[in-house]
Amino acid sequence: MIPGGEEILHATSLAIDGKGLLILGPSGSGKSALALRLIAYGAGLIADDRTGLRQGPGAPVAFCPAAAIRGLIEARGLGLLQVQPAAPAPVVLVVDLGCDETERLPPRRHITLLGYPLPLVLRPQNDHLAEGLLVWIRGGRQE
Template sequence: MILHASCIAIAGKALLILGPSGSGKSALALKLMAYGAGLISDDQTGLRREGVRLIAFCPSAAIRGLIEARGIGLLRSPAAIPSEVVLVVDLAQPEQDRLPPRRTISLAGCLLPLVLGAQNDHLAEGLLAWMKGGRQE
């Protein structure tokens, strides 16, 4: 399965970034990369099931290690290895709740935690904290 999505890796785990064109997928990936995340893929992300795990990978050698920075151009970055998706953020939907309920999304038969991320000033930092330490029940 190939999605119109970007994906970064933090500590060997993948964060899948969904949203329509122009929603800020690459910008969010770049911000997380500035905090030390690795680039799995930009704009197109491949997903495959391995047992109960969903693995994200770059689907094409032509785009591996490249990310678009609007107004700057295509930038090179070391490519991160395929990694298990542990969190998904959807930039098409704003979060209305201050302390939102746990949300999930099903991708390739895997149920994954979902964060709604449009118009959130601290999104990158919050996602980074979640990826490193999890979310309190």
């Protein structure tokens, strides 16, 4: 944690319709690959591999912590790609690619970041994660 209620995480962050998605996971877990799929669907890149979080009204706000990485995303085997950077956005959903989901209909999970409880999704064992995350952020999840 850095002074002023900010923190820098090993994470990739995206903006979808002004809402932030935070992608956690160890190196090589597919954070950038998932982000590239979401960018292809119209998401905006806030930050790849290192994401800053600061306190916001009701949710932590994801931002790019360094000008040197703004608008850049790593595509393994292709190099660093340039994309239009997105503005900071309040995080509404977190996905952790370091933990596998084993449930077909998983229970609601949460993670606390900067004191805010946020919905947490684990890596499902299917190939529709990007699409499912887009639908969740745009429409929510059934109670």
